[in-house]
Structures are given as structure tokens and as C-alpha cells.
Amino acid sequence: MSKFKVEFTLKQHTPIIHFQSEQSGATLRATELKPKLDKFLLNKFLLDNVENIPYIENANGHKSLDYKVTIEPNISQRKEIDDKNPLFFGNMKPKDISEQEWQKLKKRFKEYTKSFKIEFFSFKPQIIEVLKEYFEAFLANTNFGTRQSKGFGSFYIANKKFNKSLIPYKVYSFSSKHWETDIGLLYQFLRQGINLTKRTSSPFYTKPAIFAYAKSKGWQWDKKSIKEEYFDYKLQSQIEEYNSNILIYSSKNKYLLRDLFGLSSSQEWKSYGKTIEKTHENIERFKSPITFKIVDDKVYFWVNESYKQILNQKFNIKAGNGNTSLNLSTPKEFDFDEFFDFAFSIDLDNHINNDFHNTKEFKSLKSILNLIRAK
Numbered sequence: 001m002s003k004f005k006v007e008f009t010l011k012q013h014t015p016i017i018h019f020q021s022e023q024s025g026a027t028l029r030a031t032e033l034k035p036k037l038d039k040f041l042l043n044k045f046l047l048d049n050v051e052n053i054p055y056i057e058n059a060n061g062h063k064s065l066d067y068k069v070t071i072e073p074n075i076s077q078r079k080e081i082d083d084k085n086p087l088f089f090g091n092m093k094p095k096d097i098s099e100q101e102w103q104k105l106k107k108r109f110k111e112y113t114k115s116f117k118i119e120f121f122s123f124k125p126q127i128i129e130v131l132k133e134y135f136e137a138f139l140a141n142t143n144f145g146t147r148q149s150k151g152f153g154s155f156y157i158a159n160k161k162f163n164k165s166l167i168p169y170k171v172y173s174f175s176s177k178h179w180e181t182d183i184g185l186l187y188q189f190l191r192q193g194i195n196l197t198k199r200t201s202s203p204f205y206t207k208p209a210i211f212a213y214a215k216s217k218g219w220q221w222d223k224k225s226i227k228e229e230y231f232d233y234k235l236q237s238q239i240e241e242y243n244s245n246i247l248i249y250s251s252k253n254k255y256l257l258r259d260l261f262g263l264s265s266s267q268e269w270k271s272y273g274k275t276i277e278k279t280h281e282n283i284e285r286f287k288s289p290i291t292f293k294i295v296d297d298k299v300y301f302w303v304n305e306s307y308k309q310i311l312n313q314k315f316n317i318k319a320g321n322g323n324t325s326l327n328l329s330t331p332k333e334f335d336f337d338e339f340f341d342f343a344f345s346i347d348l349d350n351h352i353n354n355d356f357h358n359t360k361e362f363k364s365l366k367s368i369l370n371l372i373r374a375k
Contacts, residue, residue, distance in 0.1 A: 005121040006132050009158040010139075014179070014294045016153035017146035028118075028155060030069040032144055038064045040138045041130060054124055067122035067131070115158040140166040143293065151183055151292035151299070162295040169302040170337050172344075174371035176299045183292055183299060185361060186368055190343055191261045192223075193246075194361065204361045206352045207246045209343035210257050216342065220251040222258055222328055229326040230319040231272055256315055256328040260307050260336075262288035274319040286310050289336070303336040344372045 016027055038055075042063055045053040055063045120131050136157050144153035156162060164171040176182045188194045193208035214221045224247070227235040239247045258264070259278070263286035267276045289307040293300045310330055317326040348366050349357070356362050 003125045003128060004123060005119060006128050006135075007117055007119045008135060009115050009117055010155050011115045011158040012155050013296065014143075014152055014154040016144055028071055028144060028153075030071055033071075034069050035064075036142055036144075037135075037138055040141070041065060041134060044134065045130070053130055054126060065122075065127055066124055067120050067127050070119045070121070072117040072119075136160070136163065137166040140164075140293070141291075143291070149288050149291050150187075151179060151294045154294045156295050162293070162298065162300060164300060167300075167302055169304060170340075171300055171302045172340060172372055173298055173300045173375055174368050175297060176294075176368075177297060179292075179294050179297075179299050182364065182368055185365055187261075187290075189365055191258055196361070202359050204356045204359045206348075206356070206361075206365070207244075208258075209346060210339070211246055212346060212351065213339050213342050214255070214257055215249055218251055218253055219257070219331070220249070220254045222254070222256045224250065225254045225328060226276060226317060226319070226326065229317075229324070230274070230322075234272065254328060256317075256330045259286070259315070260310065260330060260334060261290065262286060263310070269319075272319075277318045278315045279318075280313060280315050283310065283313060303340075307334070307336065344369055 010028075012027070041053060042055060042065070053065070055065055057063050120128065120135075122128055139156050140163060143149070143151065144155065146152065164173070174182070185194070188208075189206060190209045193211070194204060194206050196204040208221075211221045211223075224235075228250075235247065238244075256278075263278070263283065265278050265284070269276055286309075287306075289303045289305070291302060291304065311334055312330060312332040314327055314329045317328055318324075346369070348362065348369065352362055
């Protein structure tokens with residue numbers, strides 16, 4: 001084998017939501033892969049091994065590696081994204097464009113049906129050696145396309161088992177034949193809870209794990225605090241009607257918690273007829289620190305340390321165009337792995353009302369938690 005090139009055979013495990021989905025064959029792009037791979041390798045080596053990986057630096061200080069990527073041509077399949085997909089909500093047609101125009105703009109899935117080859121070429125043998133050693137680790141830590149943190153765009157070395165030791169964080173996992181539904185269910189359970197009580201058949205409701213965790217810490221979660229400030233009259237009537245712990249429990253230690261999962265700067269509280277806006281003097285966006293990776297019908301997930309930059313930060317919260325505002329801060333300290341350990345140890349038989357134990361959501365959620373605990 002030439003010392004100037006290396007080749008890998010890849011398998012696509014989940015569809016990629018592609019911005020060029022209308023084009024025949026469009027899927028994994030070298031223009032997305034190379035910048036991500038450069039950043040991954042440079043972050044790994046530049047701290048104390050500069051001499052081991054020669055790089056190029058342009059006038060703006062941007063660093064890159066000198067190699068070429070060739071992805072084997074392949075006619076990928078294009079699939080429509082279901083409007084009810086639990087992990088992607090970006091295909092809502094704007095009112096001001098025609099259906100014909102929307103069909104050109106809307107996103108679709110793209111999938112390779114067979115394994116395919118990717119080749120790297122460089123006149124610098126050091127770079128080829130680094131790629132041989134670390135390309136699998138890059139794939140393990142990386143997804144591609146839109147909504148990649150939720151598991152879309154997952155590729156891995158063909159015919160290899162996922163090596164979770166390549167992830168520099170604690171890795172959780174569970175088997176799943178319906179990963180989109182299961183991730184959607186688990187994520188809602190962790191962050192905001194699930195309320196399907198208006199469903200005519202087989203209603204379902206569960207309090208979020210973050211509420212139960214906050215209560216164990218003596219904290220009041222943000223949804224209760226927002227209701228107290230802006231919708232207290234509705235809160236009191238809800239308490240009288242439902243007598244629910246999630247409505248009754250209160251504490252002087254009030255924190256913004258759900259946004260540790262990713263900042264939601266604007267939320268439609270439809271049943272209250274208001275839009276909740278959150279602002280911070282420096283932070284405009286904060287993506288979820290949780291990454292889901294799907295390989296061979298198994299869901300792996302972990303939390304990176306990016307959430308630490310949002311700890312102990314004060315946000316201004318407004319409801320609609322009123323003059324009043326609420327200030328809430330994220331906690332000074334928060335450990336996601338500690339939270340996960342708490343969440344996955346919750347006894348759902350006690351956490352969720354008996355009325356909902358025969359639903360498919362309860363059974364699926366219980367199965368997911370049992371599989372995670374079994375690891």
C-alpha cells in the first residue's frame with residue numbers, strides 16, 4: 001500500500017438530512033467532512049505534539065491539513081421525512097411560498113444502501129499515519145448533516161463494532177429497532193416531560209427527570225418559576241384541579257435548568273397564548289451537549305463539557321410584549337453524569353401515574369431505562 005494514501009470502507013447507519021437532497025447521489029460531502037476532521041485532529045495534536053502533524057495556516061490564522069479526500073461515487077436513495085418525525089421539525093411549509101417552490105427547498109433524507117470507500121491522499125506521510133490511527137475515533141465522535149446531535153448522519157467503519165472507548169466521556173447505550181422514536185421519548189423524559197393527556201385514545205403523561213432531580217437538590221425548576229411570574233392565576237387553578245407534585249413543589253432556590261440541554265431562546269406557550277423569550281448579554285446560542293450515535297441498531301450517547309460554559313449565567317425571561325421580566329440563572333454547579341445516574345435509576349412505576357402504565361410510551365420508556373441500567 002502506498003505511503004501517500006489510505007482507504008477506508010464506510011457504512012451509513014442513519015439517514016443524513018442533506019441540504020442538497022434534491023441532487024442525485026448527494027450524501028456525505030468532503031466539504032463537510034474535511035473541516036471537521038481537520039479540527040478533530042488538530043485539537044488532538046496541537047496542544048503538545050505540533051511536530052507530529054504538519055499543518056497549513058492562512059493569513060486569518062485558520063489551520064488546516066494538507067490532504068485530499070475522495071468519496072466513492074454512489075447513487076444514494078432519497079426519502080421523504082415524515083411530518084411526525086419525533087426528532088426533526090424543520091419541514092414546516094412557510095405560508096408565503098408555493099407548493100412547487102417548497103418541494104425544491106424542503107429537506108429530505110439521503111442514504112447509501114451499500115458500503116462505500118473513502119480515500120485520503122497526501123504527500124506528507126505523517127498525515128497519512130495520523131489518519132490511519134485516528135479516523136475511526138473521528139467517526140465515533142462525529143455525525144453529519146442537519147440534526148446530527150440527535151443521531152442523524154451516522155457513519156462508521158464497515159464491519160466493525162462501535163468502540164466506545166474512543167469517546168472521551170462516559171458513554172450510555174441501549175438497543176433499539178426504532179431509534180428515532182426511542183431517542184425522542186428518552187429526550188423528552190429527561191428534559192421537559194411528556195404530556196399526551198389530550199390524546200383521545202391511550203393518553204400518557206410523565207413528569208420530566210430534570211424536575212425530579214431538581215427537587216432532590218432542593219431546587220425549583222424553571223417552568224414553575226415562569227408560571228409563578230406570568231401565569232400565576234392559571235397555576236393556582238391547575239394546582240386545584242390536578243393536585244400534582246410538579247405544580248405544588250416550590251423552593252427559594254430557582255434555576256434555569258431545561259436550557260442546559262440546549263438554549264431555547266424562544267418558546268411558544270400555545271395554551272397560554274404567549275411567546276417566552278430568553279436573552280443573555282453574551283450568549284445567543286447554545287447547542288445541546290448531548291450527542292446520540294447509532295451503530296448497528298444500538299444507540300450510544302454521551303455529554304461533552306460544553307455545558308459548563310453556560311453554568312452560573314443569568315438570563316432575562318419575558319412573556320410576550322409586557323413590561324415585566326424575570327431573571328433566572330443556571331446553577332453554579334451541575335454534573336450531567338450525576339443527573340443521568342439519577343434519571344436512569346427512577347422507578348417509573350412510582351414516577352408515572354398508574355393510569356398510564358398500559359400505554360406504549362410507558363412500556364417503551366421502561367424498556368429503555370432497563371437496558372441503560374443493565375450496562
